Every structure is written in C-alpha cells, then in structure tokens.
Amino acid sequence: MAEKILMKGNEAIGEAAVVAGCRYYFGYPITPQSELIEYMARRMPQVEGVFLQAESEVAAINMVYGAAGAGARVMTSSSSPGISLKQEGISYIAGAELPCVIVNIVRGGPGLGSIQPGQCDYFQATKGGGHGDYHNIVLAPNSVQELVDMTILAFDLADKYRNPVMLLGDGALGQMMEPVEFKPSQSVPPAKPWAVTGPKGRSETNIINSLHIQPDALEKHNIHLQEKYSTIRANEVRYEAQYTEDADLILVAYGITSRIAQSAMEKARADGLKVGMIRPITVWPFPVKPFIETAPTAKAFLALELSAGQMVEDVRLAVNGVRPVYHYGRTGGMMPSPKELLGQITKILNGKEGN
Amino acid sequence: MAEVMFARPKSLRDIPFHYCPGCHHGIIHRLVAEVIDELGVREKTIGVVPVGCAVLAYDYFNFDTVQAAHGRAPAAATGVKRVHPDAVVFTYQGDGDLAAIGCAEIVHAAARSEKITTIFVNNAIYGMTGGQMAPTTLVDQVTTTSPYGRKQGSAGNPIRVSEMLSSLDGVKFIARVAVNNPANMAKAKAAIKKAFEIQIKGEGFAIVEVLSTCPTNWGMTPLESVAWMEKNMMPYYPLGVLKAPEEVAK
Amino acid sequence: MPKPVFNEDRCKGCELCTAVCPKKIVVIANRFNSKGYRPATCTDESQCIGCMLCAKTCPDVVIEIHK
Numbered sequence: 001m002a003e004k005i006l007m008k009g010n011e012a013i014g015e016a017a018v019v020a021g022c023r024y025y026f027g028y029p030i031t032p033q034s035e036l037i038e039y040m041a042r043r044m045p046q047v048e049g050v051f052l053q054a055e056s057e058v059a060a061i062n063m064v065y066g067a068a069g070a071g072a073r074v075m076t077s078s079s080s081p082g083i084s085l086k087q088e089g090i091s092y093i094a095g096a097e098l099p100c101v102i103v104n105i106v107r108g109g110p111g112l113g114s115i116q117p118g119q120c121d122y123f124q125a126t127k128g129g130g131h132g133d134y135h136n137i138v139l140a141p142n143s144v145q146e147l148v149d150m151t152i153l154a155f156d157l158a159d160k161y162r163n164p165v166m167l168l169g170d171g172a173l174g175q176m177m178e179p180v181e182f183k184p185s186q187s188v189p190p191a192k193p194w195a196v197t198g199p200k201g202r203s204e205t206n207i208i209n210s211l212h213i214q215p216d217a218l219e220k221h222n223i224h225l226q227e228k229y230s231t232i233r234a235n236e237v238r239y240e241a242q243y244t245e246d247a248d249l250i251l252v253a254y255g256i257t258s259r260i261a262q263s264a265m266e267k268a269r270a271d272g273l274k275v276g277m278i279r280p281i282t283v284w285p286f287p288v289k290p291f292i293e294t295a296p297t298a299k300a301f302l303a304l305e306l307s308a309g310q311m312v313e314d315v316r317l318a319v320n321g322v323r324p325v326y327h328y329g330r331t332g333g334m335m336p337s338p339k340e341l342l343g344q345i346t347k348i349l350n351g352k353e354g355n
Numbered sequence: 356m357a358e359v360m361f362a363r364p365k366s367l368r369d370i371p372f373h374y375c376p377g378c379h380h381g382i383i384h385r386l387v388a389e390v391i392d393e394l395g396v397r398e399k400t401i402g403v404v405p406v407g408c409a410v411l412a413y414d415y416f417n418f419d420t421v422q423a424a425h426g427r428a429p430a431a432a433t434g435v436k437r438v439h440p441d442a443v444v445f446t447y448q449g450d451g452d453l454a455a456i457g458c459a460e461i462v463h464a465a466a467r468s469e470k471i472t473t474i475f476v477n478n479a480i481y482g483m484t485g486g487q488m489a490p491t492t493l494v495d496q497v498t499t500t501s502p503y504g505r506k507q508g509s510a511g512n513p514i515r516v517s518e519m520l521s522s523l524d525g526v527k528f529i530a531r532v533a534v535n536n537p538a539n540m541a542k543a544k545a546a547i548k549k550a551f552e553i554q555i556k557g558e559g560f561a562i563v564e565v566l567s568t569c570p571t572n573w574g575m576t577p578l579e580s581v582a583w584m585e586k587n588m589m590p591y592y593p594l595g596v597l598k599a600p601e602e603v604a605k
Numbered sequence: 606m607p608k609p610v611f612n613e614d615r616c617k618g619c620e621l622c623t624a625v626c627p628k629k630i631v632v633i634a635n636r637f638n639s640k641g642y643r644p645a646t647c648t649d650e651s652q653c654i655g656c657m658l659c660a661k662t663c664p665d666v667v668i669e670i671h672k
Contacts, residue, residue: 024438050437054430055463062427062460066403066434069421074434092424196419196435198399198442207413209422358672360607361660372665376642377619381664537625537658570619577619 004179009144009169012180013103014039016151017075019182021189022101023049024074026063028056030082031115032171033105037077057082061089061102068098069208071195073155077103079171080121081112083129090164091130094225095210099158101151102136103167105174108333116333117171119255122310125168126284133222135229136166137236138284140254144178146281156187161232168283170306172256172335232285239287240279243269244294247276249349252315253304254280256335261304264341275345283311291318300348301325304341306333364388366397368417377577379567380409382534383476383543387447388416390548394555400443401435403428407449408482426457429464432471443554445472451481454490454516461520461562468525468559472550475516478567479588486572490514493587498572513591517564521597528553528561529597533589535566535581546596558600566592607655609647610669616644622659622668628652631659 007015014036017025025040037053044051054060060076067074078086083104093100106121108114123129125138137157139150147169154165199205212218243265244250253261258279268275276298278290291301300323303312312327319325328344330336363369366388374380391397400418404410406425413420423431428446436444453461453475464471480498481487487500491513495504505513517531528550532543543565550561566588568580575583609631616638622631622645630653634646645667647653653670660668 024434026434052433052437052467055459058427059430059460059463062424062430063434063437065423065427066421066431066436067438068434069431070401070435070438072438074438088424089427096422196401196421197439198401199417199419200398205417206419207422208420209413211410211422213411359669360655360672361657361668361670363666363669367666371615374664376617377621378664381666382662385664385666537661540661577621578624581621581624 004181006177006179007144008035008175008177009147010035010105010174011039012144012148013077013151013167014043015182016148017101017155018043018047019184020073020152020155022073022075022155023047024067024072025049025076026052026054026060026067026074027076028054028060028078028082030079032107032174033077033079033103035174036103036105057085058089061086064100065089065093065096065098068093068100069096069196071192071197073159073189075101075103077105079105079107080109080118083121083124087130090136091132091134092210093164094130094134094136095132096208097162098164098208099162100164101154101158101167102164103169106168106170108331114333115171117256117306117335118331118333119170119257119306120308120310120331121168122283122305122307125166126286126314134225135284136164137161137232138166138168138282140168140281140283141173142255142258142279144173144176145180147173148180148182152185156185157236159189161228163228168255170255171333236282237285237287237289238281239290240281241290242277244276244278244290244298246274247294248274248299249345250294250298250301251275251277251304252280252301252311253277254283254311257304257306260336260338261341263338264345267338267342268345273345273349286314286318288318291315295319295322298323302344302348303327305329306335307331364392366391366400366417368415370414372415373411374408375571377568377570377580378408379534379565380476382540383474383565383567384412384415386534386540386544386547387474390544390551391418393548394551396443396555399441401439403432403435403444403446405446405448405452407452409447409449409476410483412447426452426455427460428452429457429460429469429471429473433464433469436469436471440470443551445474445551447474448476449482450477450479450489450491454514462523465520465560465562466523466525468527470554470557470559472554473562474547475562475564476567477516477564477592478569479513480569480572482569482572491516493591515592517562517597520562525560526562526598527559528599529564531564531566531592531594531597533566533584533594535585539594553600606651606653607670607672608650608653609659610671611644611646612667613638613644614640615665616642616667617665618642618644619664620645621662621664625658625662627656627658628654
C-alpha cells in the first residue's frame with residue numbers, strides 16, 4: 001500500500017511480518033510487547049495463518065524450531081526475561097541452520113527489572129546469548145518505519161542464510177506511534193529442499209538436527225557456520241553516518257537512543273560544535289568500517305546507550321585504540337534528554353572526560 | 356528363494372542400534388516402525404526425537420525426523436504439525452525428557468489436544484547420563500543421585516504420567532503397556548497403532564506409555580531386569596487403556 | 606519348514622530371545638561374534654514352528670524367520 005497509516009510499533013512489526021509472508025507465530029505475553037502477540041492473535045486467522053499462545057517462551061521458541069524445520073516463515077517475540085528463556089532454543093536453531101525471526105522489545109534488567117525501555121540485552125543478542133559458536137543476525141531499527149522495513153528484511157536474511165535473525169527493538173519503539181508504509185520485499189523466498197515435510201517425493205529423508213557427536217564432524221560443521229558468518233559480515237553490514245567527515249566528536253548510538261542523540265547532535269551543530277554520529281543498523285555484524293574511516297580524523301567517540309556499557313565494547317574494538325572512546329548510559333528505563341546528552345558532548349569537547 | 360515371514364520393517368533403517376544389550380528401545384522402535392508401515396504413512400511421517408538414549412533415533416527411522424531440545428519435543432512437534440497438518444507427527448520421549456524438564460510441554464500439547472502422538476518410554480531412571488533418579492524412579496530405588504534409595508520425604512513419590520494426563524479433556528487415548536513378553540508386546544503394538552489412528556482420523560492427542568528396562572543402569576542382566584520390572588514397576592504403573600474414544604473396546 | 610536366520614554380528618547376547626522360544630531351541634552359543642558378544646543361535650532348526658516369538662522379542666532385529 002502506498003498510503004501511510006499511523007501505527008504503534010509493536011503492531012507495525014506484526015503487520016510487517018504478514019506482509020513478509022509469515023503465517024506462523026508462536027509467542028507468550030510479556031510487557032512491553034504484548035500488543036504484538038495480541039495483534040498476531042487477531043491477524044493470523046485473517047490471513048489463514050497459525051497463531052498459538054504457547055505455555056512459555058521456552059515452548060514458543062521450540063515451536064518456532066519445529067515450524068522452521070518444517071519449512072515455514074515463522075516468528076516469535078518477547079522481551080528481555082523471555083528472551084533469556086529462549087536462548088537454548090536459539091542455539092539449537094542456529095546449530096540446525098534454521099531460518100526464523102525473533103523480536104526482542106528490550107526492557108530494563110537484570111532479572112525482572114522494569115517494563116521501561118532498555119538497551120541492556122546487547123551482549124545477549126550479539127555475543128551469543130545461547131551456548132556455542134554461533135551468531136544471530138541482529139537488526140536495530142530506530143523508528144516505527146524501520147521496525148517495519150527491518151522485519152521484512154529479517155525474513156529475507158533468515159531464509160537467505162538459514163540463520164536466526166533478531167530484531168532488537170526496545171520498549172519505547174514498541175509503544176510509540178508513527179506513520180508507516182508497508183513495502184513488500186522484492187526478494188523471492190528461496191526453496192527449502194532440506195525441510196521436513198514427510199519424505200514423499202524425495203529419495204532421501206531429511207533430518208533437522210544440531211547434534212554432531214563425532215568431534216571431527218562437529219568441527220567441520222562449525223567451520224561451515226563460521227564461513228557463513230564471514231559471508232554475512234562481508235555482505236550485510238548496515239549503518240548510517242551523519243556529519244562525520246569533519247567531526248571532532250562522533251556519537252555512536254542505535255535504536256531509541258539514536259533519536260535522542262540526533263536531537264543533541266543537531267543542537268550541537270547549531271551551537272557550532274563539530275559533532276557527528278555513526279548509527280549502527282546491524283549490530284551484528286557490527287559496522288567496523290565507518291570507525292576505521294573516521295578514527296584518523298575524529299578526536300573522540302562517545303557511545304550512548306540505555307545500558308551500563310555494552311555496545312561501547314564493540315566501538316572500542318572497532319576504534320582499536322586509535323582514539324578515546326567515552327560512554328554515557330542510563331539504566332532502569334531512565335531516558336536521557338537531548339539536553340543531558342548535549343551536556344556530555346560539551347564536557348568532552350572541553351577536555352573534561354565524560355560523566 | 357525363502358519366503359520371509361518376519362523381517363525388519365521398511366520404516367526402520369538397516370543400521371545397528373547403539374542401545375545396550377537387552378534395552379527395550381530396540382523393540383519399541385521396531386513396533387513404531389511396523390505400525391507406520393502397516394498404516395501406510397511412512398511418506399508423510401515426521402518423527403521428533405528427544406534428548407536421551409533415543410537421541411540417535413533420527414539415524415534409525417526411515418522417515419523425516421527432527422531432533423528436539425530436552426523436553427521440548429511436544430512443542431517442536433506442535434510447530435511441525437501446525438505447518439503440515441496432513442503429516443503424521445509423533446514424539447518419542449524418555450522419562451526425564453517427558454516427565455521432568457518437559458512436563459509443561461507435554462501437559463500443554465495434551466491439553467490443546469495437538470493432533471500428534473507421543474510414545475513415552477518409562478524405565479524409571481535416566482539412562483543416557485549414567486543412571487540418575489527420574490521423576491518415575493520408585494521409592495527406595497537406588498540410583499546414582501539417590502544412592503540411599505529415593506527418599507519420599509525429600510524427593511516425593513514417582514509420577515504416574517498416564518493417570519495425570521488422563522485428567523485432561525484434550526487427551527483422546529492413553530494406554531500404558533509393556534514389551535516384557537510376547538502377549539504384552541502384541542497389546543503394546545495394538546495400543547501404538549490405535550494412538551496413531553487417533554491422529555490420522557484427526558481426533559486429537561494420544562499417548563502410549565511403554566514400561567521399559569534399563570539393564571545397564573539398574574545393574575542387572577537383561578533377563579533379570581525384565582523380572583525386576585514385572586515385580587516392582589508393574590504394580591505401581593498398572594498396564595491398561597486409561598482413556599479411549601467410546602467406540603474402542605477396552 | 607520355518608527356520609530362524611540370525612544376523613549374528615548384530616547380536617548383543619542379551620538372551621531375551623532364549624526365554625521366549627516355546628521349543629527351547631534358541632540358546633546362546635559358546636563362541637564370540639565379531640563384536641565380542643556371545644550370539645544367540647538355534648540348536649535344531651527342524652523343531653522350529655515359525656511362531657516368530659524370538660524374532661519379535663529381539664531388540665536388535667537380529668532374527669528373520671524364513672519359511
């Protein structure tokens with residue numbers, strides 16, 4: 001549809017999944033993403049899809065495992081504590097090389113935490129979360145339109161690479177309402193000859209499995225997975241860079257924090273301060289290139305996130321010691337104002353280290 | 356050319372089983388394979404195999420299979436069956452997989468009356484990991500994690516899964532069987548066949564609990580363990596059809 | 606005349622079959638197979654009545670019954 005409609009983030013994700021051809025959703029209620037499961041409960045029957053509220057997040061991710069193994073485009077969603085529950089299942093999905101989309105509308109943690117927005121699941125999303133050598137592809141939208149576009153992209157990437165893809169949202173994006181349009185993907189979903197469908201018509205049976213009990217076989221499988229991840233790193237990095245060519249201080253932020261950082265940056269520029277921003281859009285694979293390109297000319301980087309310091313470690317790795325990397329974070333669901341961020345920016349540019 | 360009166364069913368690959376000598380998994384796998392063959396559904400069967408001794412069942416069955424996380428086979432099977440409603444989808448689970456870690460998943464798949472079939476192998480112990488206590492281990496039974504015998508005061512009483520699940524309306528057929536002698540083996544096969552027919556007719560969830568032995572971890576010979584099962588397990592876990600659609604004679 | 610045919614190298618010597626033969630002609634042999642187990646065997650094929658109980662009891666599908 002060409003027209004724009006005003007939608008809440010959580011619901012827009014649901015509609016985007018439908019546009020992407022997802023017809024199977026298994027989930028469990030948890031604040032702040034319950035609107036998404038409720039939307040799918042209404043919408044799936046309308047498109048002759050399957051909606052099931054599972055008995056737990058654990059059960060839901062294992063239903064996803066089965067449905068993905070059966071060849072379907074399938075999604076689950078949750079928020080931080082529920083995503084923790086899903087980690088074993090996600091590892092199985094990655095090990096068995098199954099495609100699926102997992103939505104995390106991040107809230108404050110650790111433990112039961114709060115129902116307010118957070119960005120404190122970055123490590124969990126990008127450094128594994130589950131056991132074993134694997135990676136989720138992790139997309140980090142910063143607007144309701146990006147929630148839509150990245151949900152549709154997520155299904156394509158999942159099928160292209162036979163890998164779980166996580167949409168890393170947060171409680172603010174999930175709850176906010178913005179105008180969106182739904183542009184279907186131009187990609188044709190690939191055939192899935194490996195899926196379990198009953199062996200009729202095939203000379204070989206298909207097995208969905210992540211167990212390779214002989215060490216040489218498992219090493220071979222892991223080498224294959226790592227080659228896949230190298231290909232993804234080479235081809236699927238996405239980021240946005242603004243005002244970085246002449247910037248003294250480069251902000252690094254994703255998701256809702258990047259919106260606040262945007263306001264702070266524009267105010268700073270209006271005040272004559274040379275501030276730029278690198279906004280990762282994929283946080284795995286992390287965009288290393290823009291940091292390599294800007295580190296020689298910038299004076300410093302400031303990582304901003306709703307956490308005690310998670311993405312900042314990837315920034316430090318990418319900057320590789322060439323320039324100082326500062327961090328400013330709020331936790332518990334507290335959101336910094338643009339004025340607060342501008343205060344940090346000014347402090348650093350005045351030679352006083354941040355905070 | 357000799358006419359063969361009894362041979363391996365088509366749904367069972369000609370691969371040596373890794374199971375211990377005398378383990379009933381081999382018999383139960385074969386009965387499931389015979390039923391799949393007799394019902395003529397091999398080409399649309401998808402088995403979901405557990406974590407446990409039967410984890411390698413994906414190598415043994417000659418149809419599509421999914422290896423599921425520990426306890427989660429009913430959830431994985433739900434995902435598969437919802438995508439392929441015409442397929443014959445079953446789970447094959449041990450007592451740890453089904454009655455410990457997987458207790459929520461089996462109860463809810465049964466409550467939803469998922470049109471899947473579950474083969475539950477109960478040998479009152481954890482086999483693969485070396486003989487620890489199971490939810491179905493008997494009171495006073497010695498295992499590696501109940502070295503003084505299962506103490507009621509601390510570990511409670513074993514769970515009668517079939518009786519527990521029979522309280523759910525969604526369960527359309529439950530039988531507890533054994534394969535300890537030829538007569539019981541025939542009843543076991545009939546129950547397994549009935550359970551699959553319930554799915555094929557679209558009636559809902561069916562489960563067959565198969566009492567089994569674990570000679571290695573019980574510390575007995577296969578023949579001794581059959582006798583132990585008859586003497587100790589059968590009184591606590593009585594055989595029989597606990598629930599069936601009305602037209603099925605008990 | 607029915608007779609049991611043993612795929613000896615699959616036999617694990619579990620002895621379950623020896624307990625069910627109504628003619629008592631299935632026994633454990635006094636030798637080893639290639640896996641180191643003493644395999645089951647038939648002492649007198651002429652006595653076999655083709656009941657198939659040994660084959661059905663075997664957990665390893667060792668026994669076929671031929672007519």
